[in-house]
Amino acid sequence: MVQTPALPFTVYAKDARVEIDAALERCTDFGSDCPARLRDAIQHSLLAPCKRLRPLLVLMAAEACGSDREAAMPAACAVEMVHTYSLIHDDLPAMDDDDLRRGRPTCHAKYGEAMGILAGDALLTGAFEILARDLRDASVAAACCAELAKAAGASGMVGGQVDDLAAEFQDRGIEHLERIHRRKTGAMFLVSLRLGALVAGADGEQLAALNAYGSKLGLAFQIADDLLDVRGDESAMGKRTGKDSDRGKLTFPALLGVDESARRARQLIDEACTALVIFGANASQLEALARYVVERNQ
Numbered sequence: 001m002v003q004t005p006a007l008p009f010t011v012y013a014k015d016a017r018v019e020i021d022a023a024l025e026r027c028t029d030f031g032s033d034c035p036a037r038l039r040d041a042i043q044h045s046l047l048a049p050c051k052r053l054r055p056l057l058v059l060m061a062a063e064a065c066g067s068d069r070e071a072a073m074p075a076a077c078a079v080e081m082v083h084t085y086s087l088i089h090d091d092l093p094a095m096d097d098d099d100l101r102r103g104r105p106t107c108h109a110k111y112g113e114a115m116g117i118l119a120g121d122a123l124l125t126g127a128f129e130i131l132a133r134d135l136r137d138a139s140v141a142a143a144c145c146a147e148l149a150k151a152a153g154a155s156g157m158v159g160g161q162v163d164d165l166a167a168e169f170q171d172r173g174i175e176h177l178e179r180i181h182r183r184k185t186g187a188m189f190l191v192s193l194r195l196g197a198l199v200a201g202a203d204g205e206q207l208a209a210l211n212a213y214g215s216k217l218g219l220a221f222q223i224a225d226d227l228l229d230v231r232g233d234e235s236a237m238g239k240r241t242g243k244d245s246d247r248g249k250l251t252f253p254a255l256l257g258v259d260e261s262a263r264r265a266r267q268l269i270d271e272a273c274t275a276l277v278i279f280g281a282n283a284s285q286l287e288a289l290a291r292y293v294v295e296r297n298q
Contacts, residue, residue, distance in 0.1 A: 009288030013056060016069065020055045021047065023073050024080060027130055030122075041111040041119040046084045048102035051296075053221075054192045055080045056289060057214075061196030064282045065206050074134035075144055075195040078127040082152050083188060085123035088116050090161065124152075135199065144195050151191035160184025167250040177250050178219060185225075186218025209278050213286065216272035221293050223265040226251040228296075230258060265294045 007015075028043050055076035062072035091098040091106040092113060099109045108116030128145055135141035150156055160183030167180065193210040202210070230253050252261040269290045276283035 007285075009285060009292060012285050013052075013289075013292075016056055016059055017052050019069060019073070020052050020059075020076055020080065023077050027077050027081065027126065030126070034122075037111065037115065038118060038122060041107055041115045042122055044104065044110060045088050045101070045107045045119065046081065046123065048104050050102045052080060053289070053293075054083050054188055057189065057192035057286075058196040058199075060283075060286045060289065061193040061202075061210055062200045063196075064210075064276075064279045064286060065197050065200035065202040066282075067196075067200030071136065072196050072199045074130050075199055076192075078131045078144070078148060079188065079192045079195060081123045081127040081130070082148060085120040085127075086152070086157060086161075086188075088120040088123070092116060095161075095165070140198055140201075143198050147191050147194055147198070151187040156183050156187035156191075157185075160187065164249070170250065172250055174252075174255050177252065177255060180250070181219060181222040182215070185222040186215060189218035189221065190214035205278060209275050212275035213272045213290070216268045216275070217290055217293065220265045220268035220272065220290070223252045223261050223268070224294050224296065226253050227258060227261055227265070262294075269294050 024046055025043075028039060028046060030039060058076040058079055059069045059072050062068065062075075087101060088107045090096050091101055092108055098106050100106060104110075106116070107119055111119070127148065131144050131148065132141050135144060152158065160180050163180045164184055167176065190211065193214045194207065197207050197210050229251070252264070256264065272290050273287045276286055279286075
Protein backbone atom coordinates (compact mmCIF):
# COMPACT_ATOMS: atom_id res chain seq x y z
CA MET A 1 0.00 0.00 0.00
CA VAL A 2 1.23 3.54 -0.82
CA GLN A 3 2.08 5.42 2.36
CA THR A 4 0.94 9.02 2.68
CA PRO A 5 4.07 11.18 2.93
CA ALA A 6 4.99 11.91 6.56
CA LEU A 7 5.06 15.66 6.00
CA PRO A 8 3.49 18.51 7.99
CA PHE A 9 0.10 19.33 6.48
CA THR A 10 1.19 22.80 5.36
CA VAL A 11 4.14 21.37 3.43
CA TYR A 12 2.13 18.49 1.96
CA ALA A 13 -0.70 20.82 0.90
CA LYS A 14 1.68 23.38 -0.63
CA ASP A 15 3.43 20.71 -2.72
CA ALA A 16 0.14 19.14 -3.80
CA ARG A 17 -1.32 22.52 -4.77
CA VAL A 18 1.61 23.15 -7.09
CA GLU A 19 0.82 19.86 -8.87
CA ILE A 20 -2.92 20.61 -8.92
CA ASP A 21 -2.42 24.11 -10.31
CA ALA A 22 -0.15 22.81 -13.08
CA ALA A 23 -2.69 20.14 -13.99
CA LEU A 24 -5.54 22.69 -14.00
CA GLU A 25 -3.56 24.95 -16.31
CA ARG A 26 -3.16 22.03 -18.73
CA CYS A 27 -6.91 21.41 -18.50
CA THR A 28 -7.65 24.91 -19.77
CA ASP A 29 -5.86 24.32 -23.06
CA PHE A 30 -9.08 23.95 -25.02
CA GLY A 31 -7.47 24.35 -28.43
CA SER A 32 -7.66 27.05 -31.06
CA ASP A 33 -11.46 26.84 -31.40
CA CYS A 34 -11.95 28.19 -27.87
CA PRO A 35 -12.38 32.00 -28.00
CA ALA A 36 -9.51 33.78 -26.28
CA ARG A 37 -11.80 35.86 -24.05
CA LEU A 38 -13.58 32.74 -22.84
CA ARG A 39 -10.25 31.08 -22.01
CA ASP A 40 -9.15 34.22 -20.15
CA ALA A 41 -12.36 34.26 -18.11
CA ILE A 42 -12.02 30.57 -17.23
CA GLN A 43 -8.39 30.90 -16.19
CA HIS A 44 -9.11 34.10 -14.22
CA SER A 45 -11.38 32.13 -11.89
CA LEU A 46 -9.97 28.60 -12.03
CA LEU A 47 -6.30 29.49 -11.59
CA ALA A 48 -6.77 32.13 -8.87
CA PRO A 49 -4.81 31.33 -5.69
CA CYS A 50 -6.96 29.37 -3.24
CA LYS A 51 -6.98 26.47 -0.79
CA ARG A 52 -7.87 23.68 -3.30
CA LEU A 53 -9.51 21.71 -0.50
CA ARG A 54 -11.69 19.56 -2.74
CA PRO A 55 -8.95 18.35 -5.09
CA LEU A 56 -6.73 17.80 -2.04
CA LEU A 57 -9.44 15.51 -0.67
CA VAL A 58 -9.46 13.54 -3.92
CA LEU A 59 -5.70 13.01 -3.78
CA MET A 60 -5.62 12.25 -0.05
CA ALA A 61 -8.45 9.72 -0.32
CA ALA A 62 -6.68 7.98 -3.19
CA GLU A 63 -3.48 7.77 -1.16
CA ALA A 64 -5.31 6.56 1.94
CA CYS A 65 -6.78 3.74 -0.15
CA GLY A 66 -3.45 2.74 -1.66
CA SER A 67 -3.14 4.71 -4.89
CA ASP A 68 -1.06 7.74 -5.87
CA ARG A 69 -1.60 11.37 -6.83
CA GLU A 70 -0.92 10.93 -10.52
CA ALA A 71 -3.70 8.39 -11.02
CA ALA A 72 -6.22 10.56 -9.15
CA MET A 73 -5.23 13.93 -10.65
CA PRO A 74 -7.86 13.95 -13.45
CA ALA A 75 -10.57 13.43 -10.83
CA ALA A 76 -9.05 16.16 -8.65
CA CYS A 77 -9.11 18.59 -11.59
CA ALA A 78 -12.68 17.67 -12.48
CA VAL A 79 -13.88 18.36 -8.94
CA GLU A 80 -12.14 21.74 -8.84
CA MET A 81 -13.59 22.70 -12.21
CA VAL A 82 -17.12 21.91 -11.01
CA HIS A 83 -16.50 23.78 -7.77
CA THR A 84 -15.20 26.86 -9.62
CA TYR A 85 -18.14 26.81 -12.02
CA SER A 86 -20.47 26.84 -9.00
CA LEU A 87 -18.64 29.83 -7.51
CA ILE A 88 -18.80 31.79 -10.76
CA HIS A 89 -22.55 31.23 -11.02
CA ASP A 90 -23.11 31.75 -7.27
CA ASP A 91 -21.48 35.19 -7.55
CA LEU A 92 -23.81 36.34 -10.34
CA PRO A 93 -26.23 39.24 -9.72
CA ALA A 94 -29.21 36.86 -9.84
CA MET A 95 -27.77 34.88 -6.92
CA ASP A 96 -25.35 36.28 -4.31
CA ASP A 97 -24.21 39.28 -6.40
CA ASP A 98 -20.59 39.29 -5.21
CA ASP A 99 -17.79 41.33 -6.75
CA LEU A 100 -14.78 39.69 -5.04
CA ARG A 101 -13.69 36.04 -5.03
CA ARG A 102 -10.31 34.46 -4.23
CA GLY A 103 -8.83 37.93 -3.90
CA ARG A 104 -9.83 38.88 -7.45
CA PRO A 105 -12.83 40.54 -9.07
CA THR A 106 -15.48 37.91 -9.66
CA CYS A 107 -15.70 36.53 -13.18
CA HIS A 108 -18.78 38.53 -14.16
CA ALA A 109 -17.39 41.70 -12.58
CA LYS A 110 -14.32 41.51 -14.82
CA TYR A 111 -15.70 39.94 -17.99
CA GLY A 112 -19.42 40.67 -17.93
CA GLU A 113 -22.41 38.63 -16.83
CA ALA A 114 -22.83 36.69 -20.08
CA MET A 115 -19.17 35.64 -20.12
CA GLY A 116 -19.43 34.62 -16.48
CA ILE A 117 -22.32 32.30 -17.28
CA LEU A 118 -20.51 30.83 -20.28
CA ALA A 119 -17.23 30.36 -18.41
CA GLY A 120 -19.12 28.41 -15.76
CA ASP A 121 -20.83 26.32 -18.44
CA ALA A 122 -17.48 25.50 -20.03
CA LEU A 123 -15.95 24.44 -16.70
CA LEU A 124 -18.87 22.18 -15.87
CA THR A 125 -18.83 20.36 -19.18
CA GLY A 126 -15.03 20.28 -19.31
CA ALA A 127 -14.92 18.45 -15.99
CA PHE A 128 -16.73 15.45 -17.42
CA GLU A 129 -14.57 15.49 -20.55
CA ILE A 130 -11.48 15.17 -18.36
CA LEU A 131 -12.91 12.29 -16.34
CA ALA A 132 -13.98 10.40 -19.47
CA ARG A 133 -10.74 11.05 -21.35
CA ASP A 134 -7.99 10.97 -18.76
CA LEU A 135 -8.84 8.35 -16.14
CA ARG A 136 -7.00 5.13 -16.94
CA ASP A 137 -9.88 2.66 -16.47
CA ALA A 138 -13.05 3.21 -18.53
CA SER A 139 -15.35 1.64 -15.93
CA VAL A 140 -13.86 3.83 -13.19
CA ALA A 141 -14.26 6.88 -15.43
CA ALA A 142 -17.94 6.06 -15.96
CA ALA A 143 -18.50 5.57 -12.24
CA CYS A 144 -16.76 8.86 -11.45
CA CYS A 145 -18.86 10.73 -14.02
CA ALA A 146 -22.05 9.35 -12.47
CA GLU A 147 -20.95 10.18 -8.92
CA LEU A 148 -19.89 13.73 -9.76
CA ALA A 149 -23.02 14.44 -11.81
CA LYS A 150 -25.26 13.34 -8.94
CA ALA A 151 -23.33 15.30 -6.31
CA ALA A 152 -23.34 18.49 -8.39
CA GLY A 153 -26.90 18.17 -9.68
CA ALA A 154 -30.51 18.68 -8.70
CA SER A 155 -30.46 16.38 -5.68
CA GLY A 156 -27.02 17.59 -4.58
CA MET A 157 -25.27 20.94 -4.83
CA VAL A 158 -27.75 22.67 -7.14
CA GLY A 159 -30.71 21.52 -5.07
CA GLY A 160 -28.98 22.79 -1.95
CA GLN A 161 -28.40 26.16 -3.60
CA VAL A 162 -32.09 26.39 -4.49
CA ASP A 163 -33.13 25.70 -0.90
CA ASP A 164 -30.50 28.14 0.38
CA LEU A 165 -31.98 30.93 -1.75
CA ALA A 166 -35.50 30.01 -0.65
CA ALA A 167 -34.50 30.21 3.02
CA GLU A 168 -33.39 33.85 2.83
CA PHE A 169 -35.25 35.96 5.45
CA GLN A 170 -37.15 32.84 6.55
CA ASP A 171 -37.47 31.56 10.11
CA ARG A 172 -36.18 28.00 9.75
CA GLY A 173 -34.56 25.61 12.22
CA ILE A 174 -31.18 23.93 12.51
CA GLU A 175 -32.38 20.68 10.91
CA HIS A 176 -33.43 22.56 7.77
CA LEU A 177 -30.10 24.38 7.64
CA GLU A 178 -28.15 21.13 7.96
CA ARG A 179 -30.19 19.56 5.15
CA ILE A 180 -29.33 22.50 2.90
CA HIS A 181 -25.61 22.26 3.54
CA ARG A 182 -25.37 18.48 3.30
CA ARG A 183 -26.20 19.10 -0.35
CA LYS A 184 -24.92 22.59 -1.11
CA THR A 185 -21.50 22.13 0.52
CA GLY A 186 -21.29 18.59 1.83
CA ALA A 187 -22.09 16.79 -1.41
CA MET A 188 -18.98 18.11 -3.13
CA PHE A 189 -16.75 17.29 -0.16
CA LEU A 190 -18.14 13.77 -0.07
CA VAL A 191 -17.83 13.15 -3.81
CA SER A 192 -14.22 14.37 -3.76
CA LEU A 193 -13.39 11.60 -1.32
CA ARG A 194 -15.42 9.04 -3.23
CA LEU A 195 -13.72 9.82 -6.55
CA GLY A 196 -10.31 9.37 -4.97
CA ALA A 197 -11.46 6.09 -3.47
CA LEU A 198 -12.92 4.86 -6.78
CA VAL A 199 -9.67 5.59 -8.61
CA ALA A 200 -7.81 3.62 -5.93
CA GLY A 201 -10.19 0.65 -6.11
CA ALA A 202 -11.34 1.06 -2.50
CA ASP A 203 -13.31 -1.67 -0.79
CA GLY A 204 -16.66 -1.25 0.94
CA GLU A 205 -15.20 -0.68 4.38
CA GLN A 206 -12.92 2.07 3.09
CA LEU A 207 -15.75 3.78 1.24
CA ALA A 208 -17.97 3.66 4.32
CA ALA A 209 -15.23 5.21 6.44
CA LEU A 210 -14.67 8.01 3.91
CA ASN A 211 -18.43 8.60 3.70
CA ALA A 212 -18.59 9.04 7.49
CA TYR A 213 -15.56 11.33 7.47
CA GLY A 214 -16.81 13.39 4.53
CA SER A 215 -20.32 13.96 5.88
CA LYS A 216 -18.94 15.35 9.15
CA LEU A 217 -16.22 17.36 7.43
CA GLY A 218 -18.57 19.05 4.97
CA LEU A 219 -20.90 20.26 7.71
CA ALA A 220 -18.01 21.44 9.88
CA PHE A 221 -16.57 23.35 6.93
CA GLN A 222 -19.86 25.18 6.38
CA ILE A 223 -20.12 26.12 10.05
CA ALA A 224 -16.54 27.41 9.94
CA ASP A 225 -17.36 29.34 6.76
CA ASP A 226 -20.39 30.94 8.42
CA LEU A 227 -18.22 31.91 11.38
CA LEU A 228 -15.64 33.49 9.10
CA ASP A 229 -18.36 35.60 7.48
CA VAL A 230 -19.07 36.98 10.96
CA ARG A 231 -15.55 37.39 12.32
CA GLY A 232 -13.12 36.75 9.45
CA ASP A 233 -10.62 39.16 7.92
CA GLU A 234 -11.75 40.24 4.45
CA SER A 235 -8.23 40.80 3.11
CA ALA A 236 -7.08 37.35 4.25
CA MET A 237 -10.19 35.63 2.92
CA GLY A 238 -10.17 37.31 -0.48
CA LYS A 239 -13.94 37.82 -0.42
CA ARG A 240 -16.50 40.07 1.23
CA THR A 241 -17.50 39.38 4.82
CA GLY A 242 -20.78 40.17 6.57
CA LYS A 243 -22.76 39.54 3.43
CA ASP A 244 -24.75 36.59 4.78
CA SER A 245 -26.60 38.66 7.36
CA ASP A 246 -27.14 41.46 4.83
CA ARG A 247 -28.91 39.00 2.53
CA GLY A 248 -30.91 37.37 5.30
CA LYS A 249 -29.08 34.05 4.89
CA LEU A 250 -29.86 31.20 7.22
CA THR A 251 -26.55 30.53 9.01
CA PHE A 252 -25.27 28.54 11.97
CA PRO A 253 -24.14 31.57 14.04
CA ALA A 254 -27.55 33.18 13.52
CA LEU A 255 -29.31 30.07 14.86
CA LEU A 256 -26.82 28.78 17.43
CA GLY A 257 -24.63 31.74 18.29
CA VAL A 258 -20.91 32.04 17.63
CA ASP A 259 -19.65 29.99 20.60
CA GLU A 260 -22.03 27.07 20.12
CA SER A 261 -21.35 27.03 16.38
CA ALA A 262 -17.61 26.80 17.03
CA ARG A 263 -18.15 24.01 19.56
CA ARG A 264 -20.30 22.06 17.12
CA ALA A 265 -17.70 22.42 14.35
CA ARG A 266 -14.96 21.06 16.63
CA GLN A 267 -17.16 18.13 17.67
CA LEU A 268 -17.89 17.25 14.04
CA ILE A 269 -14.18 17.29 13.23
CA ASP A 270 -13.44 14.98 16.16
CA GLU A 271 -16.11 12.58 14.85
CA ALA A 272 -14.76 12.85 11.30
CA CYS A 273 -11.24 11.94 12.41
CA THR A 274 -12.53 8.98 14.42
CA ALA A 275 -13.95 7.53 11.20
CA LEU A 276 -10.44 7.38 9.71
CA VAL A 277 -9.04 4.86 12.18
CA ILE A 278 -9.15 1.96 9.68
CA PHE A 279 -6.58 3.72 7.47
CA GLY A 280 -3.96 4.13 10.17
CA ALA A 281 -1.05 6.39 9.23
CA ASN A 282 -2.26 6.58 5.62
CA ALA A 283 -5.00 8.99 6.75
CA SER A 284 -2.68 11.40 8.56
CA GLN A 285 -3.14 14.13 5.96
CA LEU A 286 -6.93 13.68 5.90
CA GLU A 287 -6.95 14.18 9.67
CA ALA A 288 -4.68 17.22 9.40
CA LEU A 289 -6.93 18.75 6.73
CA ALA A 290 -9.95 18.27 8.98
CA ARG A 291 -8.20 20.08 11.83
CA TYR A 292 -7.24 22.86 9.43
CA VAL A 293 -10.89 23.37 8.45
CA VAL A 294 -11.86 24.61 11.91
CA GLU A 295 -8.60 26.48 12.61
CA ARG A 296 -8.30 28.39 9.34
CA ASN A 297 -8.70 32.18 9.13
CA GLN A 298 -9.59 32.37 5.46
